[in-house]
Amino acid sequence: MLESIWPQNRNQNASAEDAPYLWTTADSQQAWGSPEPRDVTNRKNMALLIQLRWTAVMGQIVTIGFVQLWLGIKLPLAAMAAVIAALVTLNVVSMIWTRRRKEITSHDLLLALMLDVAALTAQLYLSGGAKNPFTSLYLLQITLGAVLLDARSIWSLVVLTTASLVGLTVAHRPLLLPQQGIGDDFSLYITGMCIGFLLNAVLLVVFVTRINRNLRDRDARLAAMRQRAAEESHIVRMGLLASGAAHELGTPLSSISVLLSDWRRMPELASHPDLIEDIAEMESSLKRCKAIVTGILVSAGEARGEGSAATTVHKFVNGLAEEWSSTRSKNTLHIKNEFGADLAIVSDAALKQVVFNVLDNALEASPGWIELAAGRSGDALVLAISDVGPGFSSETLAQLGKPYNSSKGRPGGGLGLFLVVNVIRKLGGKVSAENRADGGARVTLTLPLATLAIGGGDAG
Known part of the structure; x- marks a missing residue:
């Protein structure tokens, strides 16, 4: 699972007028480009x-x-x-x-x-x-x-x-x-x-x-x-570790699932409604753990279930919001879909995980209110995640997209945004982050529709 994309090293005194920092693949075409820029x-x-x-x-x-x-x-x-x-x-x-x-x-x-x-x-x-x-x-x-x-x-x-x-x-x-x-x-x-x-x-x-x-x-x-080569090598190593961990977790999760199923059928426990309710909550959490493991394997190309699927922009955005809200916070996320006329696209597992990661960290910074806005800018899909938290620090904006750019104090913190920038770059898009004028922060993901469209290229 991608981790700590939404920087928690937000400075409580960060000014709303802090200039937005933009890391784009348009800029990186000369430096990082995909494909590599020809030496001229x-x-x-x-x-x-x-x-x-x-x-x-x-x-x-x-x-x-x-x-x-x-x-x-x-x-x-x-x-x-x-x-x-x-x-x-x-x-x-x-x-x-x-x-x-x-x-x-x-x-x-x-x-x-x-x-x-x-x-x-x-x-x-x-x-x-x-x-x-x-x-x-x-x-x-x-x-x-x-x-x-x-x-x-x-x-x-x-x-x-x-x-x-x-x-x-x-x-x-x-x-x-x-x-x-x-x-x-x-x-x-x-x-x-x-x-x-x-x-x-x-x-x-x-x-x-x-x-x-x-x-x-x-x-x-x-x-x-x-x-770029060094960072991609870092991503490969993390992907291998995540894939290996997901495989290792498969067996104990299956064992726990069997035990919970046995407990539910035991007469001694079935007669206690409170225990049955606790077992149901444990099964729900276990189901979410399995979904996370599946997401890791899908992103690594080792799908236990379906990975990419044909959908439309509206269904993709609404499905994202519904799935995230059902497992995190039902009343926190607000949707603003202004994309316009619907368009058929491919729902990519890695892209969905990226958006989930942004939303997860936005929730940590702003438990009371988050907004997911979908729009269209020319031939690009624009997803903007906003919150009313303390905002980004100037240090975070200056180092946006760099690994370990976090002050959460956790080992390995700050890798989330690094991974998000790389995933979006692979899709031909760009990531920008800024402090909102009325307080809080906003992360914007801009993706070319040609990449997401069915038959438009590899979305992974």
Whole structure:
């Protein structure tokens, strides 16, 4: 049986204006999603490399124009324009390819960086080779590779850039400089080196910062998935323990049932109405214990009776209320069914147990009044359980859905809400908890009707 879903560590001084805390699977699609979210880090980084290539295209056009027109240095414009046109074509093809490709790998990023190195080498070859101060842009490619790639790929890029630089010292097209002195040539080189350094620094800060943000997002997703795996492992262990306990309880419960039946038939006891009444109450309690054991086994997939069954929303809600009231408190629960037009759904044992658990803990916090409200929000069934108890503490709201989030002082307390959040998440829904403006608390379960509808998917 799920336990302690309704937090009993409610702060008597909790403010009704406490902001509601919402734990949703919409939020967890990126972190916990079901199915697991695909890692899009490489795709984002490829998009950044495409943006960097557009920057390179614009930078080359500006630099070539400045050198040709302002400094009067003759450049092979046709050949350099062909390299720029090749870069533009590569970028357009990369954008289309990235949209159509399902997965971007580290090898794809390596290929993109190598093509950028090849384009840079071609432009340097046409503009003085290793004597060109913009050879420092090779460091930009190496730095990006160090951030994006694995060790083997990084060294492959280092080898390529080193070979390119060495090759430029041997083969290149010399620049046709105007008639200037050595001092002027050196000043020109220093100026180019300063411009290259500034360009390197700006591009590194802008793009490496964005790449690191992508990597941090990836690490956050991985951490959330590891957390989810750990919590699901915890749930599996508890399920195994509960299933084993239910099997173990079957034999003693059957023995007690036989003994009570024998007692009812004994003449010595049959003549005492008070004893017969006590036996009847014991049999009723025993029947409830058997129902609890059955519920545990049904939820574990080892049904002793029927598990899921076809029903409608109205029948499901009314049946929940009637069954819960008959075994707990007949006059405490108030029903408000505003779902609207009825809809056929599958009544799932785990979902019913979740609602029962919320109601049980609401009863413990508010023995005099509980409300179960059913409504519809778009394509979702909304079940809201409200009470007039002391409300949630801010600590409980901040840790909603975490295991052992309770101050009841009982070993294992606080697992109920943890299990409820996981069950609802498996059904594709969300759980929210808040303090009501007029006092008390409210837990809201929102479930997509597509999951509950007959033929709409596995509700378990």
